Amino acid sequence: MTVSASRIAQRVKDTVQNGFNYYGKINGKKYDSLTIIPTDGPVGAVVTGIDVSKPLKPWEILEIKQAFKDYLILIFKNQSFTDEQYLDFASYFGSVFYPSPDVPVLASDPYGNTPAIVLVANVEGGYTGTGELSAHSDHHWTPYPSKASFLHALEVPLSGGDTYWSNQYQVYDDLDDDTKAHIEHLKLITYNPFVRRIKGGEHVLYRNPELPPISDAFPHPLVATHPETGKKFLYLDAETEVELVGVRYEEGSALIAKLRAHASNPKYFYQHKWSVGDVVLWDNYATLHYRPAFDPDTRRVLKRISLAGGRPF
Numbered sequence: 001m002t003v004s005a006s007r008i009a010q011r012v013k014d015t016v017q018n019g020f021n022y023y024g025k026i027n028g029k030k031y032d033s034l035t036i037i038p039t040d041g042p043v044g045a046v047v048t049g050i051d052v053s054k055p056l057k058p059w060e061i062l063e064i065k066q067a068f069k070d071y072l073i074l075i076f077k078n079q080s081f082t083d084e085q086y087l088d089f090a091s092y093f094g095s096v097f098y099p100s101p102d103v104p105v106l107a108s109d110p111y112g113n114t115p116a117i118v119l120v121a122n123v124e125g126g127y128t129g130t131g132e133l134s135a136h137s138d139h140h141w142t143p144y145p146s147k148a149s150f151l152h153a154l155e156v157p158l159s160g161g162d163t164y165w166s167n168q169y170q171v172y173d174d175l176d177d178d179t180k181a182h183i184e185h186l187k188l189i190t191y192n193p194f195v196r197r198i199k200g201g202e203h204v205l206y207r208n209p210e211l212p213p214i215s216d217a218f219p220h221p222l223v224a225t226h227p228e229t230g231k232k233f234l235y236l237d238a239e240t241e242v243e244l245v246g247v248r249y250e251e252g253s254a255l256i257a258k259l260r261a262h263a264s265n266p267k268y269f270y271q272h273k274w275s276v277g278d279v280v281l282w283d284n285y286a287t288l289h290y291r292p293a294f295d296p297d298t299r300r301v302l303k304r305i306s307l308a309g310g311r312p313f
């Protein structure tokens, strides 16, 4: 066996045993620190050998971006950095999401302004409390929903407060052919839950056609195509108020209930137990995220950055 063949064999062995080790060469110097190890769930890989507080090498960025497409969520362990360094790291992947001022989202002020970094915490200045957050993708109700988000864990409970991410490619793929054909060209309006919060009124899973809509409507495909991978995914939150365009109420509400029941199967979800220092980057198109309620006597403090996306198609 030649030397190079033996190294390839070792690489294959490492891959099978440990995940993927990446080797880069910049200006003649070789690096082999980056490791990407898939979780045993339907999404996710743990990335080690990266210091988020420092500039990354071009090959590292490319490998991370490829892994992001493959695994949909990436987990960077033991990270510590300033807000400025956090924003620098995020900028490798895109621009910060800022909604139009008339479309309120989490952390919008009364004028519609939002900070670049949102405190996802149950302490003063935080926005998400301790109650259950049903499975959703961030900013789905806006005309240009975020394509990705980051969370950085600063304080976490000893138990509880886990986040679950689903694989919406698999959710779609597992639908039967008749259902796929039936929903292929449907458009879905996801109504803005923050407008509902401002206006009050009963939360419903599907819009009552006898009442006026609670917010502006920005229809998106129910079956969307991922802009990077070209793969189809079911673009539907678990409990946000929705409505199918041009479909009768009885038929639309029954169809959405059926799809939601299918998508709620735990087999589609990866459960992330947070550790202080974790950074999780998630694909906000092909995953939903969910957080059960947790003990209000514990502290859970994370910082989120969301990235701007285009119009779903």
Ligand SMILES: [Fe+2]
Pocket (backbone or CB within 6 Å): 136, 137, 138, 289
């Ligand atoms: Fe969220």
